Amino acid sequence: MADTAQITAAYGRHYTVRTDAGTVYTARTRSKRSDYACGDFVRITALNDSQAVIENVLPRQSLLYRQDAWKSKLIAANVGQIVIVTAAVPAPNEALLQRALIAAEAAAVPALIVANKTDLPQTAAWLARLSFYQSLGYALAAVCARDCADTLRPLLHGKTNILLGASGVGKSTLTNALLGSHAARTGELSAALASGKHTTTHAQLYDLDSATKLIDAPGLQAFGLHHLDIIDLPKYFPEMHPLLGQCRFHNCRHRAEPACALKTAAEHGHVRVERLALLQQLTEELS
Ligand SMILES: Nc1nc2c(ncn2[C@@H]2O[C@H](COP(=O)(O)OP(=O)(O)OP(=O)(O)O)[C@@H](O)[C@H]2O)c(=O)[nH]1
């Protein structure tokens, strides 16, 4: 009998799914299909008490993925908020943050930037840098995951949240702090989580409360954006919105062209030179 379930963990072609009634199965796909993501709602056929087959995927509210020049990778589906976790230590990766913001814009999913490790003295300077992104309209929160993550709770409530960030910023520590002892821990990671030793190797969905879900995803080193169209790129920079369509050439690459509205704005200080440089770099990568 077919049933509806949500994918709570995706590792390669192996999945853990959970039905509305709360039954958890390990699941595989038919044939060699592997284009399912953590957070997907799927139709399954149970084989026995613990195993099921995924038949097909239900329509997605959102799909987050990254793509380099060779392959694309699904990160998660049906996410309502992308929580980009950063920290001053190890040295922050601002390029990764900016690319994650662009991926969020492209997927039309709101982003929340988190500065973790507020207990470290280096965090103040990092927060000052992050205030720029706040000025672009992104939500910003500071937290000490090692201490307690309660300041974050109201910002996550009622949504399916995904934690994205570089390795070592504290995503797993944050997940542990948020889950506490009340959460429904599903899947085989619970033992590793309880032991406190846990390196995330695949996306895993947890319930924070009946209305709130949290996906802990593997640390990102790079965030390929090859799935985007060059022509759309300026749309993903909020500060460039007033300038859309203002370049002389509709297919302007914002580099050598005359009468480029974005270059003019950067020259006059209305757009940060580094942001225009990022746009130009992405344009190059996608060419
Ligand atoms: N000082 C301080 N250290 C923290 C805090 N949160 C996490 N850490 C430390 O940062 C290191 C990395 O934390 P993890 O939670 O493993 O980081 P992660 O982002 O899950 O890393 P990956 O699993 O590799 O993606 C650990 O040594 C944590 O103890 C914090 O609020 N303050």
Ligand SMILES: [Zn+2]
């Ligand atoms: Zn231009």
